Amino acid sequence: MHRAGINENDVQPEDILCDYCQRAAWSLGDPCIEGHRGSIVCGSCLTQAFTDIVLGDKGEPVHWKCRMCLELRDQLSWHSKIDPEATICLRCIKQSATALEKSKHWEWSRPTGG
Ligand SMILES: [Zn+2]
Ligand SMILES: [Zn+2]
Structure with a gap:
């Protein structure tokens, strides 16, 4: 998400916020998808989402569209602790994990639960 009230034609790295924790993850150097x-x-x-949903089986069906794919998915989803409407579906969790692992730009690997 973009920080509220910014110039959409001149988006700075610190204006790019994670939808789920609302930190300026990009400018902090965190991997982002x-x-x-x-x-x-x-x-x-x-x-966190991968650990809870894929490893821990702690997901629940939600009534909001997945923030990442904008689809109302009839499957387990993870939601943000600070914004319950910010959900990510199981499919997007897996796709994002695969994309982040493949990216040469980031050092990220999926948690293994061990
Ligand atoms: Zn985040
Ligand atoms: Zn999704």
Whole structure:
């Protein structure tokens, strides 16, 4: 997401916030994956989501569209601790994890639960 009230034609790195923790993850040097319409999940939220949903099986069906793919997915989703409407579906968690691992730009690997 973009920080509120910025000039959309002149977006700075510190204006790019993770949708799930609302930190300026990009300018902090955290890995980031972009979804549709400028939604962002950072590496630490993705680690948390992967741990809870994929490893821990702690997801729950949600009533909001996935912030990353903008689809209402009938599957387990993870939601932000600070914004329950900011959800990410299982598919996007897996896709984002694969994309981050493949990216040469970031050092990130999925948690293994061990
Ligand atoms: Zn985050
Ligand atoms: Zn999704």
